Structures are given as C-alpha cells and as structure tokens.
Amino acid sequence: MESEGKIKDNPDPDKDNSQSNKNLVSSDPETISNQGETVQEKPVPEPSDDNSELVNLLLHFWQKIYTNVILRLIIRKILLTILIITLLIFIFSWFIYIIPYLQETGKGNKHQTINKTELKNDPAYKKQMSQLAKDEQKLFRKFVAYTPGQSYLVINTTDNRFSLYRNKKLMREGFCSTGSYTRLTNAEGSRHWIFKTPKGRFWIQEKITSPLWVRPDWSFVEEGLPIPPKNDESRYEYGVLGDYAMSLGDGYLIHGTIYKRFLGMPVTHGCVRLNDDDLEAIYNTLNIGSKVYIF
C-alpha cells in the first residue's frame, strides 16, 4: 500500500501520462513515485515577490521540471548518457593521451654537469681534453673534405630543381625535369619499365655535343608502335635532346628538351632535362668526372 500523497507507479507510462502529470502537479510534491521507486523529495522553493524577475523565472522553470515526471526522466537519461560518454572519453584518453603524457613528465635521475676549476687544472684532464679537441678537428677536416672543391651539380627530383656549385659556392639554379615515376607495362603484360631518376652520387662519364637519341624499346611500346630491330633507322632521332648531353651511366643523361613547358615537372623517362641556357652553362662548367648528386 502506498501512503497518502504518494502516486502509484503507472505500469504503462505512455498510456496515461497526462493523468499522472495532473496528479503530480496537484499532489503534494514532497514524495513522488517514479517507475516503481518511491523517492523522498525536498520542497521546491517557490517564486515570491521578494526575488528578482530572473530568479523568479528560474525558480518557476525549476518548479516545472521538478514536478513533471517525464521531463525529469528525460533530463535524468540525458545526464546519464552525458556521464557515460564522458567516462568513455576519459578511459579512451587515459590510454591514448594521458599515459603517454605521464611517461614524459615523470622525474628521473638527471645527471648533473660540473664545472670545477680544480678539475680543469688537473694534468690528466688537460691531456684528455686536448686529445678530444684533436679528434674533433680531425673528424671535422675529414668531413669537410667530402665536399668537392671543383664544380658539382645537385638535382632535387621532388621539386625538379637543380643547383650548380663551383668552389663550394652556388653558381646557378633553376628548373629541370626528372623521372615521372610511371610504370609502363606493354600490351601483352610481359615487360615493364619504371621511369624514375636514380638517386645518389654520380659523375659525368661522357660529354656529348649535338647528341643523337637512339630510341629504346619503351619509346615504341609507349606509343603503341611495333618494336623495330636494333640499329633500325626509325630508332634514330636528331635534335630532341638539345645541343648537349652529359652521360651519368646506365643510359641516364642530362640533356636539353623540346618540351620546355614541362620544366619543373616530373615528366621524363629517367633522364634529367634542362632548358637550353642552363644546359649550356652546366655543360661548360662540369668536366668529365664532375660529381652529380641526385636526391
């Protein structure tokens, strides 16, 4: 038996909500039943003329919520959901962010450095420091010696730019074109080629004026043409490589181009293309044996 003033739980809340709401509003708000549970309620402060308008408005709003079971239920569920979501976010953050952060903040035994004059006057210390200075100088000289004093060329395949150095000073820089990173497969699928410019250290192996292009097999495959026999006349093309070419070995050349609008873009089959002025300057600066660094 429910005591007087308590409202018996409605087994089907959707069915008779209006009735229960009426009861709630009209009944003594000290005790309100909610889904089979009896809850002891505190009295709700009522709006009065002594309070300001805003306070009264808030109190009125609060009273409305307080006395409406459905609204209270909804708010309760929303709060519970927010709490669960917050908890889940906290657990997730704990493993993903908080622990890694804590790993970097803990205290450790920081090794203290000293600067004692007594130690500095010690002959053993002086000897060791002098040895260390000598070793460092030796390594420094060895390292610096790696940079050639003569002319060398640096090619940046990502940005398609070149830099020409002479006596360790930048002489000229500009755009070039390098490998397109295209993987070409012939129609039968039996052969493939990757058009990329090799990276690393190379040197000029040959300098050629008015170079002749001997078209390789891929050049025909790429255009859907039948591959002619070696030394066939159709393989020889004059003028497409510009006025000069420098060989880096393995068929890779630094040469000119008739496709100047593509300079600065990765469009070649592995060779390095330059415009006419740059090509001439580089040709005249680099000698056979000059280093070319490609990255």
Place this chain on the structure above:
Amino acid sequence: MKNKSTFIKTVFYSLGFLILIFMIYYAVMSLLSPSSQIANINRDYGYKISESSKSDERIISDSAFISMNREKSFYQARVLMAESDSICLALNLSDSSAILEINGVAVHKAKISEIAISKVFQKADEYSVTALVATPFTVENDYSTLRKEPVMIKMAPKDTSEYKPDILPDTTNSESVNYIFEMTNGIRLYVYQTTGENKGDKLALFMFDLNDRLSNFVHNLKRLMDFKVPEYHPSIKIRMAKADAKIIYRALPKHGMISVFW
C-alpha cells in the same frame, strides 16, 4: 524486476571496477618503461672504466668535456654516414636545421620550426646519450601519410590508334606530409609538416597522430597480455615546412641513416 535491476547494477559496478583496475595496472606498467629505457641507455652506452686508460671519471660530468664530446660524436656520425655513400639526414637540433647529405655533401638544408625531445634523453647520463648518437641511427620502418615513390601504373596502347599523349602530371601539393621513422634502436623520429591555418592539414595530422597512438596502444595491450612491460619508444618530434618534409621523406632511402646533434 528489482532483482534484474540489482543484477544490472552489480554487473555495471563490477565492470567499472575491473576497468579501473586495468587502467591502474596499465598506468603503472607504462610508467615503468621509461625508467627501464634510461637504465638500458646508461648500461649500454655509459662510461666504462678500463684499467688501460686511467682517466678521471669526473671528466664525464664536466660541461666543457660534454660539449666537445657531443660535437665530436656528431662529426663522427656524419663521417660514418658519408662513408656509406647513401643519402642521409643530419639533424642539428641546436641550430634547428635538417640537412640532407650525400657522401658528406649537404644537398638540401631545411629549417626546423618546432622540436620536442623525449625526457629520456635528458634524464639519461649525458655521456651515455652522446655515445648513443655517435653512431648514426638506421631507419627500420616508416609510417607516413604520403607515398615514398608515387608510382603511376600505365598500360601501353595496343596500337597507335589507342595512343594518347601524356597529360600534364598533377603537381598540386594537396597531400599532407607527416611521417615517422622508426630506428633499429627503438628511437622514433616524428616529422610533421607545419599546418598553419589549413584545417585539412590539421585534421590529417590529428588522424595520423591518433592512428599512431592507437597502434601503440594495441601493441602495448598485446605485450601486457604476455605480462611484459609496454614498449616505450624515446622520440624526437620535429616540425618543418611541408615542402622540406616531403623532400626529406622522398630522398631518404628505405633504410636510410640519420644522425642527431643537440
């Protein structure tokens, strides 16, 4: 009805308690790993007194010695890289620069805008850390938001009627550039592009970072299942311009070498 509700509550509280216990266990085990890493560095690279060279042990704590020894180690590492004849990266964190080198020749220099180094490097003995960086690190794995080699597949035409001349390559710089180099000694180098105000880049970085953290967490969970201390990877995190970060990533070979100086 009441029993069901009590049962749900019991399950809920038990689950909560178990999660709490696991969170504490994970935290304790994870916080132990940096200390063990410091101990390992000190043990493997620490100063060893040999009878042949009766040098004063105090010297390894001397600031002048440490400074000079550090510089020597950097040159030593760079000479070793130069001898390898490969494309290598030298990180000079003291002047915030990253230098690509081929056979000792600096071919590209990039400015680093932000640096964050694991506390492990500051907590371990200076001498040990210097000895650790005296040999270049070798990249074992890398994880990135861009491809190392942007290879495009092209099928050759069957005849000239199918042939279409190449269209201009897409040179728009839209892909974000964030990557991690995992070294053979467990140290990780994080290279992030500077994002500026670009929301797309910020989101890409957030997702990349989240993915890395999640994979670390999953890996650590597996270790915990085997009752092992979670792995801790000392890290160096740097930020630089997108173009520079891209050049370095594309230039460095799969198992490239990196030397560090700070």
